[in-house]
Amino acid sequence: MTANESTTVATADDLLQLENQVCFALAVASRSVISLYRPILEPLGLTHPQYLVMLALWQHSPRSVKDLGGALQLEPATLSPLLKRLETAGLVRRDRSRLDERVLDVSLTTAGRELRTQAEAIPHRVMNELRMDTEHLTQLREMLHAVIGAATTAPAVTGVDPL
Numbered sequence: 001m002t003a004n005e006s007t008t009v010a011t012a013d014d015l016l017q018l019e020n021q022v023c024f025a026l027a028v029a030s031r032s033v034i035s036l037y038r039p040i041l042e043p044l045g046l047t048h049p050q051y052l053v054m055l056a057l058w059q060h061s062p063r064s065v066k067d068l069g070g071a072l073q074l075e076p077a078t079l080s081p082l083l084k085r086l087e088t089a090g091l092v093r094r095d096r097s098r099l100d101e102r103v104l105d106v107s108l109t110t111a112g113r114e115l116r117t118q119a120e121a122i123p124h125r126v127m128n129e130l131r132m133d134t135e136h137l138t139q140l141r142e143m144l145h146a147v148i149g150a151a152t153t154a155p156a157v158t159g160v161d162p163l
Contacts, residue, residue: 033130040125041122049082052072053082053092054112056072057112058108058116061108062095062106062107065080065103065104086112090109091112094106
């Protein structure tokens with residue numbers, strides 16, 4: 001090491017340590033949990049994003065593409081291919097609204113409604129895989145919703161250090 005080089009020793013409270021990054025923990029947790037869903041959803045013929053669309057439609061169908069995108073917090077460019085694949089699989093139908101031809105409504109087919117019965121076991125299987133009970137997962141979900149709310153209402157990054 002030359003005289004101009006220095007070594008930085010990371011401490012437990014170092015804000016730049018990878019392990020201390022909220023974004024890192026969220027990214028790894030997200031990938032890990034979604035990977036648990038893959039083998040559970042495969043027999044249903046669904047990917048995780050398709051499962052989320054189906055959850056939204058099982059909650060309320062028919063609904064407009066715009067409403068569905070809002071519920072899922074997805075852009076139309078992301079949602080449209082998902083809907084096309086679900087329609088090809090015979091689980092949903094896309095039709096122009098009778099009230100406004102500019103609106104595209106998405107509704108469940110009979111097969112899509114029937115798939116819900118098979119999907120009812122998914123949350124329990126995921127809880128078993130995670131080895132976490134309903135109380136802990138409810139607390140986690142509430143904390144994540146708080147993070148989502150804070151992140152979506154945070155002022156734009158201005159380059160000014162708020163500390």
